[in-house]
Amino acid sequence: MKVSHKRSRLFWLLSLLLPIALVATACGGDDDDGGEAAACEVNETDGDLAIYNWAEYIDPELLEDFEQEFGVSVTMDVYDSNEAMQPIIAAGNSGFDLIVPSDYMVAILIAGGTIQPLQKDAIPNLSNISSDFQNLIYDPAGDYSVPYQWGTTGLAVDTAVVGADFPRTWGLVFDPAIADQYSGSISLLNDPRETLGAALKYLGYSLNTTDEGELQEATDLVASTRDRLAAFNTDSADEFLTTGETAIAHGYSGDMFTQFLDTDDPSRYVYFVPEEGGTRWIDNMAIPFDAGSRCTAHTFINWLLNGEQGAALSNYNYYATPNTAAVDGLDEELRVFVTSRDVAPVEVLEELVDTGDFEIKYSDAFIEAKG
Template sequence: MKTLLLAGTALVAATVAHAQGQLNLYNWGNYTSPEMIEAFTAETGITVTITDYDSNTTALAKVEAGGSGFDLVVPTANYVPIFVEKGLLQELDHSRLSNIGNIDPRWMDVDWDPGRAYTIPWQWGTTGVAVNTTAYSGDVNTSDIFLRPPEELVGLVNVVPEMSDVIAMTIFNVGGEACTEDLTVLREVRDLLMSAKPSWISMDYGTTDKLSSNDLMATVNWNGSTMRARINNPDVVYGYPVEGYPLWMDSVGLLADAQNVDEAYLFLDFIMRPENAAMISNFARYANGITGSEAFMDEVMQTAPEIVVPEEFAAAGQFLPTCPQSATDLYTAIWTELVK
């Protein structure tokens, strides 16, 4: 009996070390390293199914509707408190995360998730503008690129349909502050966006490929996406709007109704190992929040102008707070009119 008991204990230990199961990850599109997923499956035996979304609002609505079947989700900083307030994330058991100490102290006690009670870092970056210099050789460090497009870019500008970023950049452009409810400012924001829209060619995602192939000459865009496009097309440059631009961090949270909790914890711990966090960054071209990952990153990441913010533009970047519902309602009204 003792021999059987010991054998059973060994079997349990082996199962923990090399779990067999499923994991369902709900993440931004074109944002998950296939190499990292392959490494995770090779190490654990867990099959990962990835479902893409295109905006924070899409992800929130899908999860809030219930019955999604997802285990992990990757919201942006200003959306994490909303997920938590709505009871959509479960508090993390740090005792099950042996690599929690690898989180850079800068990203551990963050405003949107103090002490990392609910999430761990995925990647972080900036939202600015990307421009093809064959179409426009002027100043790119301004949100006027999409709000008051120069003549050379009229009809060639895309705007990614991410409400928080676009509304915030427009508020900054007219001299307002994040989460403002000043109706004078917001009327100016609304009028500026509506007057700019006829100069745009689209409001769409897929900017990496379209910038690479010269299908877009300018767009509101994220820094890593722009870097990927620039590697394919050296004419693409990234601009940091001097009027103000968003900083952001996407973080991974365990959903309250997750079915594959053990597998989720193994995944969370896996991506906090520096070499694995680096695979995520090397694919999507954003920085991450894991100490020591830089040693495993591609050399081009170390000096890329899209990753290393020029000193003269650093002060213009800011993390967007989670706005009160009253402010969000005002922004949604503007956005609804804009996307009609």
């Protein structure tokens, strides 16, 4: 799927919705007197920081370092899908100051007025963001979001169960001729776009289809796997694999690789993007429209974009960094993992994009597929 096609369709959607988003964002970000919110200074704090993030996605010691350096308290709650996070933030009064939405979800949040424009003068370390992560389709000018980490979504296997010469295909999950022998030992992510996306790629379709027939095929395919699944699970997919509860696990590259390194024999486990293709995703930092400590949030973003902190972030969760200042500080094994063609050939990767009104069909389809 060519980027230019995705770009033109998303720009058309945003041209319809962005005026509404800007009004809503302005209302959410105003001070009590109805005026514009005062500018945040570099390293300014205006209260404690409440983060809403994916599980196990940042080293707790990093949060402690930020607390000590800036004299604030940091708390973090977690979610297991963008779709679980979005309505909580959109409803307002969530209490969160910083969230970590994925690429396609950023466009949805912008269109809904759910996140506020960034004050870029308060984030001078934006200059450390690689040119590969600028002019992104979901936030072309980077006005609302800052890339946090990126990676891929694929399968991980226990070679002690599946052998060393296993087929690198989604058929390990979806083809009964292959998958039935692992019945009860397979997990899929509890995520509508990712799990239906895996089925779509296996069927030869785009991750971003808006064809109802194709989506129904994917829905039926996921539903047909239910009896051989151990679980739809996001938070513990990596741990289920290395503790022997599963032999095949759908999951995120960094989660899997980090978990492998915690075992006695990391070489026993293999992560890969199946030959039919998979997701390359970019997670981002953004500030909810009604954040109570928006200056502290800006300061945290700027602090995390420092080379030292950026390297520490990736070396903890083993995802790839968009931060050029962090690259020299990455562990060598991480650098090899994120650049290996055996893990994820670039030509089979596709990024999730916002499908507009069709998004609700993905959510409904996933509910149907899970039964």
